Amino acid sequence: MAGRGRGRPRDSGISERALAAARELLVQRGFDATTIQAVAERAGVHASALYRRWPSRIELIEEATFPGLSPQAVHPTGNLRDDLLRFVRAYTEAFSQPAARASAVGLLAHHQTSRRTHPPELYLRISARPQFQDILSAAPPGSVDPDLDANDAFTMLLSAVLAHTLLANTATQHLTPECIVEMTLRILRPSWPGPL
Amino acid sequence: MAGRGRGRPRDSGISERALAAARELLVQRGFDATTIQAVAERAGVHASALYRRWPSRIELIEEATFPGLSPQAVHPTGNLRDDLLRFVRAYTEAFSQPAARASAVGLLAHHQTSRRTHPPELYLRISARPQFQDILSAAPPGSVDPDLDANDAFTMLLSAVLAHTLLANTATQHLTPECIVEMTLRILRPSWPGPL
Incomplete structure (x- = not known):
């Protein structure tokens, strides 16, 4: 201060x-x-x-280059789709900063060769799993499958954000934040007929 | 010959x-x-x-380093889960070959700086979208949402395979082929109540 x-x-x-x-x-x-x-x-x-x-x-x-997400970007409102969209947009924006783009591949290359020391720390840094869990907890009952491991859904989302950022203009140009959210909602929705 | x-x-x-x-x-x-x-x-x-x-x-x-998938790895049998698992395993294995691991980050770095010339070709090379479409076409009626853009589901799968390979031992160590298949099946399943 x-x-x-x-x-x-x-x-x-x-x-x-x-x-x-x-x-x-x-x-x-x-x-x-x-x-x-x-x-x-x-x-x-x-x-x-x-x-x-x-x-x-x-x-x-x-x-x-990976300072984490701002709190207001991830504070959940209870509207699952809106909350996820703000979350994915903030995430994508953080990864798309010029300095982050300039460092991402270098960091990946570094961690591929010296894998034991650093990656967990980098993962903690790029992982916003607690914020994702907060969003799911605020969602209306019935919108998230209670049998789903939220971890798995989060990693799919993170992979999509990473691919969208690292492979921009190629494989994943249609993988917009809106599309990532729709795919995540499909993963999250309860099975039919529901397990309860 | x-x-x-x-x-x-x-x-x-x-x-x-x-x-x-x-x-x-x-x-x-x-x-x-x-x-x-x-x-x-x-x-x-x-x-x-x-x-x-x-x-x-x-x-x-x-x-x-990215010669494509072998035909027998992707020939669909009609069992959606089994077909997807063989597909994701073959995909993960192709990306996990030592030469592919050694080239992936370098190729990413190259394409980040000279983006206009090459990425579409690399994408065609790493993309097995036609094979994915074949698997969906062979699936029993009702197992795949007809309103879903298969393209989006495929890109989520590809992103997960890439993240699993590039970030091995860190972010995505639990993103096994089995887990990727379960997530893909969740994306594919029809909405409830069905749109038909």
């Missing part, structure tokens, strides 16, 4: 400056060029200050 | 040797090292012979 004053740039947090510098570098120079040293130079801080905050550039880039 | 004799290596097709060499290079040395020149050297052919067959290494790598 105390560091938020606009008039005194030196007081603004080192972390915030580093995260902003990382986003700029990703967009302007790409994933490979976004090193700790380059971020430090652009942010005007010592590299050692960044290493105190992040173990490597990977964690810094992940925090810079 | 004439070139298939095993006893005369010089008669075996240049294309087949180049595709095999590309797969070896991808697995052993990675995407960046799999250049036309490196493939030519390993296959024992002239680079010019490869350029006559493929415009660039990208098309060569795509053909080497």
Whole structure:
């Protein structure tokens, strides 16, 4: 809170400056060029200050590009279709930011080769499963199959959002947020005849 | 046909040797090292012979690593669940081959930067939509919602297979072929009450 004053740039947090510098570098120079040293130079801080905050550039880039969804984007109203649409739109928008687009493939490549250390953290970062669960909990009775594992439905939604973002203009150009929501609603609906 | 004799290596097709060499290079040395020149050297052919067959290494790598599904993997029997399971397993297996895993992220990165030329071809290559449509057509009446756009269901399935393969061990470790099939069946089932 105390560091938020606009008039005194030196007081603004080192972390915030580093995260902003990382986003700029990703967009302007790409994933490979976004090193700790380059971020430090652009942010005007010592590299050692960044290493105190992040173990490597990977964690810094992940925090810079996948900050999570804003609370108002996911606060459920009880209208399942509307809530899911706001959720998927916010999700797609977050993944479509220039810095996120510039880092996504690099992060995937990194995690494919050093799989053991980081992926769970990245997954927690890109996963909005608790918010999805909140939306389902607020839905009217009978609109969500109680026998369904919400986890499975969420992962289908996440896969569609990722594919829509990573494969934009190709495989998934028709996989709009509206379409993802319709498919998710089909997954969620109770079986016929219902199990109850 | 004439070139298939095993006893005369010089008669075996240049294309087949180049595709095999590309797969070896991808697995052993990675995407960046799999250049036309490196493939030519390993296959024992002239680079010019490869350029006559493929415009660039990208098309060569795509053909080497995403050859399509085998016909027996997708020939429908009329049992929708079994057919989908064989289909998703064959799909997942194709994407999980070492050479495909080694090329997938590199291809994604390439297509993110030069989006206009190649993606449709890659999409045709990774898309098994006609086979999916064949499976739906063979399903018993009433098991597939006639109002559903099969295209949307297929893209959800493809997204899940891609996420399962690219994000293996992380976001989607529970997204097994069995789980993808259950989710696809939920998407496909007719609405209640039925529209007819």
